[in-house]
Amino acid sequence: MADRVRVRGVTIHRPVIYGNTATVLTPIEREGSHYPDHTHRWTVAVRSATSAPDSDVVGGADDLAYFIKRVTFKLHDTYPNPTRNIDKPPFEVSETGWGEFEIQIRITFVPESGEKATTLYHHLKLHPWSITYPMPNASSVPAEPEIPSPENAAKLGPVHSWQYDEIVFTDPFQNFLTLLTAHPPTQLPKTSASKKPIPFHSSNPASLEASLKGGVPEFTSAMEKEEADRLEEAKGKIAKEQEKWRSILMEKEKELERLQKLLAAKE
Numbered sequence: 001m002a003d004r005v006r007v008r009g010v011t012i013h014r015p016v017i018y019g020n021t022a023t024v025l026t027p028i029e030r031e032g033s034h035y036p037d038h039t040h041r042w043t044v045a046v047r048s049a050t051s052a053p054d055s056d057v058v059g060g061a062d063d064l065a066y067f068i069k070r071v072t073f074k075l076h077d078t079y080p081n082p083t084r085n086i087d088k089p090p091f092e093v094s095e096t097g098w099g100e101f102e103i104q105i106r107i108t109f110v111p112e113s114g115e116k117a118t119t120l121y122h123h124l125k126l127h128p129w130s131i132t133y134p135m136p137n138a139s140s141v142p143a144e145p146e147i148p149s150p151e152n153a154a155k156l157g158p159v160h161s162w163q164y165d166e167i168v169f170t171d172p173f174q175n176f177l178t179l180l181t182a183h184p185p186t187q188l189p190k191t192s193a194s195k196k197p198i199p200f201h202s203s204n205p206a207s208l209e210a211s212l213k214g215g216v217p218e219f220t221s222a223m224e225k226e227e228a229d230r231l232e233e234a235k236g237k238i239a240k241e242q243e244k245w246r247s248i249l250m251e252k253e254k255e256l257e258r259l260q261k262l263l264a265a266k267e
Contacts, residue, residue: 003175004114011170012180014067015049015188017059017219018105019162022126024154025096038096039150040126044103045092046071049164050186051218058162058199058217061186065089066179067110074104100124107167113176115169125161128153160217162199164227188221199223 022042030036048062055061071091075082076099084093105120127147148156172180199217 003173003178005174006171007174007177008171010172010177011168012172012177013166013168014064014180015164015166015185016046016064017049017162017164018044018046018120019058019122019160020044020103020124021058021161022124022159023157024150026154033096035096037098039098041094041096042124042126043092043094044073044105044122044124045090046105046107046120047091048185049219050188051216056216058160059219060090062183063089064091066183067113067176068107069110070108072104072106072108074106076101097124097126100126110176110179112173112179113169114173115176118167120165122163123161125159128156128159158216160199162217162219164199164219164223188219190221 020042022040025033025039025041029041030038045060046064046068047057047059048064049059050061051057051059052061065088068091069087071086073084073086073093075084075093075095076097079095079097086093101124103122103124105122106117107120108117109115153159169176169180199219
């Protein structure tokens with residue numbers, strides 16, 4: 001029973017990535033497919049954050065089965081059996097298709113954890129990343145990116161869309177804590193030894209140029225720190241904006257109170 005006692009004041013996390021890689025189907029692949037309108041082959045997955053040496057796969061150096069029991073991927077309803085339960089590594093689903101859509105990813109932990117399942121959401125990315133700007137005299141809303149032809153998209157190589165996250169366990173049960181500490185995660189490299197591009201993310205537009213040069217992206221601890229710094233900077237900006245509008249609101253309330261008193265005095 002001691003194993004089922006929560007260890008108070010302890011927090012432990014496991015770094016993971018989730019997302020997808022997509023490639024353009026060749027004309028021969030499309031001709032032999034049951035779905036000739038499908039244009040891409042894609043794989044959506046949940047993996048450990050660190051990549052294996054000399055691997056052509058993003059992440060996946062560690063086996064996550066010691067703390068993950070099942071990953072459920074909810075695809076678009078047009079797919080046969082759209083709810084896919086994956087009960088052993090690799091926690092991934094491969095399919096073909098022509099359109100982008102949101103995928104719900106539900107992670108169920110091993111029974112020893114005593115933890116509730118967690119849900120993530122990923123927008124399936126098929127087309128190459130791009131940043132577009134509005135035309136002159138147009139609205140401030142960026143224009144929709146132009147989708148390249150299959151021929152041009154194939155020349156650009158696979159499209160990668162991955163998000164780093166940390167699954168945090170607070171006050172874990174003793175037996176689950178023992179299980180986690182027995183499987184320490186492979187540390188992220190400080191920098192990519194093979195000069196792989198950093199994964200592109202819309203919150204970091206500067207990463208677009210590197211991602212467009214091709215190659216399998218790799219998460220690094222330096223990138224993790226940069227992301228944390230951007231989050232702190234964003235939090236600071238939000239706090240300042242909140243303070244500004246709080247001051248404006250207080251001024252408006254004082255003005256309203258003054259006008260109400262003025263109106264009452266005239267009655």
